[in-house]
Amino acid sequence: MKNDWTPFSYIVVNLARQIRPSELAFSGVNSTLPMLACLLAKRAYDFHFTWLNVAGGVEPEPGKVPHSSSDPAIVAGSPAIFANEDFYDLCARGGLDLVFLGCAQVDGRGRTNVSVIGEWRNPKVRLPGGGGAAVMMPTARRVATWRTEHSTRTLVEKLDFVTAAGNLQTVVTPLAVFQKEDGRLALESWNPQVTPDEIVRRTGFKFDANGATPTAPLTARERSALDSLDPAGEFAAEVA
Amino acid sequence: MTLVAGLRAAAYGVPFQPVGGVHGSDLAALNGWRKVKDPYGSGEEVYVIPAIRPDVAVIHVNAVDEHGNARVLGSPFWDHPLTRAAKRVLVTAERLVPTATLAAQPELTLVPGFMVEAAAIVPRGAWPGSMHPDYEIDYAAVESYLRDEDGALEAHLNAAPEIV
Numbered sequence: 253m254k255n256d257w258t259p260f261s262y263i264v265v266n267l268a269r270q271i272r273p274s275e276l277a278f279s280g281v282n283s284t285l286p287m288l289a290c291l292l293a294k295r296a297y298d299f300h301f302t303w304l305n306v307a308g309g310v311e312p313e314p315g316k317v318p319h320s321s322s323d324p325a326i327v328a329g330s331p332a333i334f335a336n337e338d339f340y341d342l343c344a345r346g347g348l349d350l351v352f353l354g355c356a357q358v359d360g361r362g363r364t365n366v367s368v369i370g371e372w373r374n375p376k377v378r379l380p381g382g383g384g385a386a387v388m389m390p391t392a393r394r395v396a397t398w399r400t401e402h403s404t405r406t407l408v409e410k411l412d413f414v415t416a417a418g419n420l421q422t423v424v425t426p427l428a429v430f431q432k433e434d435g436r437l438a439l440e441s442w443n444p445q446v447t448p449d450e451i452v453r454r455t456g457f458k459f460d461a462n463g464a465t466p467t468a469p470l471t472a473r474e475r476s477a478l479d480s481l482d483p484a485g486e487f488a489a490e491v492a
Numbered sequence: 493m494t495l496v497a498g499l500r501a502a503a504y505g506v507p508f509q510p511v512g513g514v515h516g517s518d519l520a521a522l523n524g525w526r527k528v529k530d531p532y533g534s535g536e537e538v539y540v541i542p543a544i545r546p547d548v549a550v551i552h553v554n555a556v557d558e559h560g561n562a563r564v565l566g567s568p569f570w571d572h573p574l575t576r577a578a579k580r581v582l583v584t585a586e587r588l589v590p591t592a593t594l595a596a597q598p599e600l601t602l603v604p605g606f607m608v609e610a611a612a613i614v615p616r617g618a619w620p621g622s623m624h625p626d627y628e629i630d631y632a633a634v635e636s637y638l639r640d641e642d643g644a645l646e647a648h649l650n651a652a653p654e655i656v
Contacts, residue, residue: 336567340493382517386519387514
């Protein structure tokens with residue numbers, strides 16, 4: 253039971269563990285895993301926090317979890333609509349405690365690329381863009397990102413393009429949780445299915461691992477919340 | 493959000509709009525965005541985004557009356573700054589309703605008729621996207637047009653339910 257993390261459960265639960273009591277947390281577009289993390293935190297943890305999402309939901313209580321994290325279905329049960337202009341402005345004036353922002357690449361300083369792989373004018377892959385990341389990352393109090401692939405092409409020494417920089421605090425992959433300390437990402441904990449040495453080999457940037465520990469196991473409440481959110485394993489199947 | 497700053501500049505009738513953040517992003521140099529120092533002396537430097545004034549904004553709404561008053565239910569996403577920034581506004585709507593229906597809850601009218609140049613009644617006009625609360629995303633239809641095979645897009649377009 254102790255080491256039965258899956259890539260899916262490891263990312264969702266460790267994102268959920270970044271949420272602190274009384275915080276205002278926000279999840280955006282193309283962010284299924286943070287959406288599930290916020291829902292999991294609501295079900296598995298005893299403290300209150302406020303969840304806002306990109307569809308305009310304020311403390312929504314969706315009966316079913318939609319496939320897309322921007323589906324208006326995740327507004328179900330919300331007593332207010334706090335739409336795009338409002339949540340961006342709230343972030344810009346320092347009112348969002350924790351924002352989940354995706355990335356294609358992240359560097360050792362905790363900056364992200366969501367714009368392009370290769371040269372801007374001659375791209376290998378043109379990415380969808382930041383969707384407000386350049387504004388949110390410097391203004392949110394803390395930002396958490398995630399990657400389902402832990403490799404030297406996703407966790408890089410040098411980004412192909414700096415889309416966003418600022419208050420990135422946490423990076424979660426299927427193998428590890430990094431936290432920013434003194435301007436650099438440092439290993440906080442690792443999935444006990446691998447060794448810290450393997451994480452060093454599979455990470456493109458250098459990082460401090462002093463003080464890192466194995467990640468605390470999945471609790472019974474986290475497990476049951478996860479099962480209730482993904483009873484048929486459909487979301488888990490997308491993170492292989 | 494920088495895009496919205498540009499739309500807001502146009503909506504406010506000014507040449508540029510200050511925006512929070514952007515510091516440290518390569519997007520600033522790529523787009524030629526400039527910084528200004530707070531003229532009131534805080535010392536803070538703020539990026540300013542040039543105005544973006546679309547020729548036409550087209551939005552899909554839940555209901556419209558014969559004067560073009562347009563009701564949006566659920567999240568308006570970017571409909572507000574977009575319709576205020578554009579020179580002309582066109583509306584497609586799920587249904588035509590009497591003016592009295594809109595007048596009963598005027599706060600749900602996102603665009604007043606005087607701003608709307610033309611409206612068309614297009615039931616299921618957001619398909620395969622969603623139109624809250626009238627219908628949800630048609631995930632199967634989205635996945636079918638994304639298929640990398642000959643005729644996938646054509647089949648999708650032919651299946652459009654608003655074409656009768």
